[in-house]
Amino acid sequence: MLEPLFVLVLQLSAVCIQAQLLVGFYDSSCPRAESIVQQSVMMAIQSNRPLASRLVRLFFHDCFVQGCDASILLDSTPNNTAEKDSRASATVGGYEVIDAAKNTLEAVCPGTVSCADVVALAARDAIFFSGGPHWDVPTGRRDGLVSQASVVASNLPDPSFTVDQSTASFSAKGLSQSDLVVLSGAHTIGFAHCGAIMNRFSANGSDPTLDPTFGKMLESSCPSPSPDATKLLPLDVLSNTIFDNAYFVNLQAGKGLMSSDQALFTDPRTKPLVNAFAQNANSFSANFQLAMVRLGQVQVKTGSDGQIRKNCRAINS
Numbered sequence: 001m002l003e004p005l006f007v008l009v010l011q012l013s014a015v016c017i018q019a020q021l022l023v024g025f026y027d028s029s030c031p032r033a034e035s036i037v038q039q040s041v042m043m044a045i046q047s048n049r050p051l052a053s054r055l056v057r058l059f060f061h062d063c064f065v066q067g068c069d070a071s072i073l074l075d076s077t078p079n080n081t082a083e084k085d086s087r088a089s090a091t092v093g094g095y096e097v098i099d100a101a102k103n104t105l106e107a108v109c110p111g112t113v114s115c116a117d118v119v120a121l122a123a124r125d126a127i128f129f130s131g132g133p134h135w136d137v138p139t140g141r142r143d144g145l146v147s148q149a150s151v152v153a154s155n156l157p158d159p160s161f162t163v164d165q166s167t168a169s170f171s172a173k174g175l176s177q178s179d180l181v182v183l184s185g186a187h188t189i190g191f192a193h194c195g196a197i198m199n200r201f202s203a204n205g206s207d208p209t210l211d212p213t214f215g216k217m218l219e220s221s222c223p224s225p226s227p228d229a230t231k232l233l234p235l236d237v238l239s240n241t242i243f244d245n246a247y248f249v250n251l252q253a254g255k256g257l258m259s260s261d262q263a264l265f266t267d268p269r270t271k272p273l274v275n276a277f278a279q280n281a282n283s284f285s286a287n288f289q290l291a292m293v294r295l296g297q298v299q300v301k302t303g304s305d306g307q308i309r310k311n312c313r314a315i316n317s
């Protein structure tokens with residue numbers, strides 16, 4: 001019964017904050033922009049499937065640190081350590097897919113399409129090619145000039161966070177607790193390293209919210225105190241290459257990978273929405289699209305702010 005209300009609330013807030021960006025922003029200046037990005041993403045995922053989840057996380061990390069302005073794409077320089085070289089974003093990837101799309105865009109419409117928009121479009125396309133929904137992405141973002149490793153950790157939620165902590169992190173970006181739940185559903189694809197779950201095991205025993213069998217499997221995959229730092233664990237034990245609502249079904253079974261995931265089911269404030277999405281894949285899909293549009297609005301630069309980078313890895317000289 002709660003579902004229509006959630007959709008309505010999410011839709012209303014989506015309308016209010018879309019003022020500066022526009023669906024079809026490049027329709028006349030670079031009509032092939034979106035299809036060029038789509039083609040690059042499709043080719044990349046066809047040859048390397050894990051790139052899909054990397055592109056989605058790339059978008060999240062871009063937007064949460066200094067806004068959706070492609071600051072995550074800038075390379076470090078001798079005088080500056082950039083976001084991508086921070087500890088919290090060290091395992092983010094997909095940069096080469098953005099480069100490929102941008103190279104083609106620069107050949108077809110030089111200096112027109114921002115790297116920030118390429119990141120936003122690529123995330124949408126990566127989800128679509130993983131079996132998820134397709135939605136209109138408002139565009140017109142401009143690229144930032146600053147990227148600092150030192151501000152990354154304080155802007156991102158940590159996998160050990162409680163719902164209160166994650167909610168505060170999302171609220172700092174103008175996103176709601178419902179956005180936290182629905183966007184965490186992106187963990188239906190992709191992987192995490194052992195480091196993201198080690199807080200779940202201690203000398204006093206393992207996290208009681210873990211399904212016991214699943215917990216043992218995780219503990220043997222990532223033995224304390226020195227797990228294999230390169231080992232990858234699926235974020236969704238049921239179907240981690242397919243964008244579906246299985247993430248929420250896992251949470252109901254105590255099979256959320258990270259504390260921050262499982263907490264969404266343990267906390268009575270977020271549990272009803274987890275249950276609603278576990279029960280109704282269409283509701284998850286509809287709400288996810290709207291929440292991604294909202295994520296894509298976080299602290300965007302538009303108009304004459306920032307620039308359109310020629311090369312996504314460096315500001316224009």
Ligand code: HEM
Nearest residue numbers: 053056057060091157158159166183186190191192193196
């Ligand atoms: C409380 C919020 C969140 C926390 C604490 C969190 C944390 C993490 C961590 C620790 C990883 C694993 C990194 C690694 O070990 O390499 C991860 C992976 C991932 N996250 Fe999140 N995340 C959150 C929200 C989101 C959101 C909002 C999105 C996108 C909308 C997202 C998309 C992804 C994806 C797709 C992956 C898999 C990346 C891959 O396969 O390489 N996450 N997240």
